Amino acid sequence: MAGTADLVILNGKVLTMDGAYPRAEAVALAGATILAVGSTADIRDLAAPGARVIDAAGGTVLPGFIDSHVHLFQGSAALEFMAMEGVETAQRAAQTIRAYADANPGEPMILGTGTAYGLMDGRNPTRHDLDAMLPGRPLALLAPDIHTLWANTMALEQAGLLHGGPVPEGSVIVMEEGGTASGELQETGAFGPVLKLSRTGGRDMLGYVTGAEPEPPVTQGERAADRRLLAKGLAHAASHGITTMHNMDGNFYQMELLSDLDAAGDLKCRMQVPFHLKNYDPLDRLEEAAEMRRRYTGDRVWSGRVKMFMDGVIDTKTAMMTRPYPGTDMVGEPVFEPDHFNAASIRADAMGLQLSVHSIGDLATRCTLDGYEAARNANGARDSRHRIEHIELIHPDDLPRIHALGAVASLQPRHSPLGDYFPIVPQGTLLHDDQYPYAYAWQRIRDTGAPVIFSTDWPVVPVDVMRNIQCAIAPAQPGVPWDVRPQSLMDTLASYTSGNAWVEFNEGRKGQLIPGQMGDVVVMDRDLETCAPDAIHQARAVLTICGGQVTYSA
The missing domain is CATH 2.30.40.10 (Urease, subunit C, domain 1)
Structure with a gap:
């Protein structure tokens, strides 16, 4: 040698x-x-x-580093859209929006990313608030979790949503008195039409919103612009030490763009892209997932996975809970009804596809595990490595089921309010006191023997590996009713390297510094x-x- x-x-x-x-x-x-x-x-x-x-x-x-949960196209576009991170007051928001609008007079719609809940000094903005901030131009603000969007009147009008309209199960156009939209749009089925007004035509979020292909088909100029954006995002991720990313939304268009970049020598990170199955899709669409897996099989661009959503998020009380949120009768909204999800899980599993399911609330995690159990009962046990994404709350009865079912806990330490990005959940608002020890319970899950992998969910939080690692090994300690358990540095690093290689079925080939x-x-x-x-x-x-x-x- x-x-x-x-x-x-x-x-x-x-x-x-x-x-x-x-x-x-x-x-x-x-x-x-x-x-x-x-x-x-x-x-x-x-x-x-x-x-x-x-x-x-x-x-x-x-x-x-392998970032096992990102939205590359969205994160890449967010590098150029109006950044609202750190903007926490109505006055600062107005200043930021007007300055960006003045600097970008040709922008078809001003789109802000990373907008804090409670932006209007404790409450969420309405279309009237946004009209006052930017009269005469369409304006939309995305929440950090990309589950809520606030739009002004002009944006709602141009999107055809000002007077409401039909939306898929789990999505909501919040209405005000008089039959007009308030400006708050919850989940992709509600705000997808607004995104089409942006500079990218919503193509950056199409794999997230519908999982379908651009319609009408893209022009050569649009395709070139989209390749440039993705190349910028890939270079940004590489600057944080990332060599592989697992995308959490997908369509054939993204696979084509990434393959183009790979052929040109501009793919700075390996990319796995899933097929995104929506709750309104016929299960026959899973044949497209099989075709995506067949067509893309390389070490640098590949598929083989299906993404689904089980619920929403805690902030809007759309995350599914086993009991009502404190002081309410709300238990969250299912995206897939249990029978529908079980059928999808059984079929995808029978096809040998891996599953990734967004699951925030404790009931959502229970339903996801039920689906995985139904697949195992129907098809027999196999090394599926089906993933549960987020698990921000888990019922203690379900803690041992992840390991027992051969599932994987896919977690994002910086999502936790015990990290350095989101505020602490005020006691008595979103969680009951006895739920706190099982909220963001990363170490409790690890202690059961369940595989734990880490990621950022960029652009929900920045694609900054070391910030995420700090949130795992040095979380805040707010005291009771929390029961905070830091993780070790070596466990955390393994969850970002060898563990993430394992979950993509590449153990022995990557994720370790071993000859070969x-x-x-x-x-x-x-x-x-x-x-x-x-x-x-x-x-x-x-x-x-x-x-x-x-x-x-x-």
Whole structure:
């Protein structure tokens, strides 16, 4: 092997994520794969003439991060739409909106992303509030969770929603007295028509809203613009040390764009894209999921998974709960009725497809597990690795069922109000006191033996791996009725590397620094194991390598 490495990384604190050989000093890559892992002296000797030599200078070196729950197209577009993160008052909102509108006079509709619930000094905005902020131009604001949108009168008129209209089960056009829309649109079936007014024509969210193809078909100019956006988003993710992402919305159009980028050498992260089954789709549409899996099978762009939604979100009380929200008779809205979901799960499972299901409330998680159990009973047990996305609340009776059914807990630590992004849930508003210990109960789930994987859900939160890691290992400790249990750094890193490789059925091929595995590596600017848990977010990627190619260098 002497002199055969194209790239060597020396003087590092290497975390291989391999239990048999967990730590080393250096890594060698040859072509697209890991050649060797060992001491700096031994790895230096493997460098071929002209090989690239990286001095990690004591920084952590580990497998490239795998973000297992993102919305790439949406996140890419959000890099250019109006950013509302950190805007928390009506006055600041008006200033931000007017400044953006003045700077973008040709924008067909001003679309803001990351808009806080309670923006109007504690309450959500109405169309009248937004009319006052921006008269004479369409305006829409998306909530951070991408489950609620607020639109002004002009946007509602142009979308044909000002006087309401039919929406799929689980979606709501909130109406005001007099038969006109208030401006609040809950879930994609309600706000999808508004997104079509944006600069992207809503194509960035089409895989999320309908899972269908652009209609009318895109022009060459639109396709080029969309490729540019995706390339920008991929480069942004690579700057955070990410080498693979699992998309959580999808259609054939996104697969085509990603394949175009791959062919051009511009795909900086590997991408898995699912088929998105909506509650109003006939189950025969699952044949399209099978076709997507058949057509896209590479290591860089592939499918094989189906995404569904079981419920909404806690903030709007559309997450499904086993009992009413405090002080209300509301228990949330099902997106799929149980029998419908069970039938979809049985059919998809019988086709050998993996499932990812958005499940926020404890009843939603129970219904999702019931569907997975129905599939197992109907089809027999198999290594399905069906995923439950989010699990922001779980009933204690359902904790052991994840592991028992061979399912996977797919979690986003920065979603938790115990992180550094969303406010603490006020006691007595959305959760009952005895539910708090089972809210965002990542360590409780891990303790059952269930596989736990981590992700950001970009653009719900930024695609910043280290911020997410900090929220797992150093969550806030607000006291009773919370029961907060931090996770270890090594468990958390495994949930971002080897665990995420495993859930995509690529264990033994990626997610570890082992000779022969894919050459996906990140070099950090410091030793993560010596960082204070509450300061680890300051660590940054200085070099990202995907398939032996440098995709980011600080």
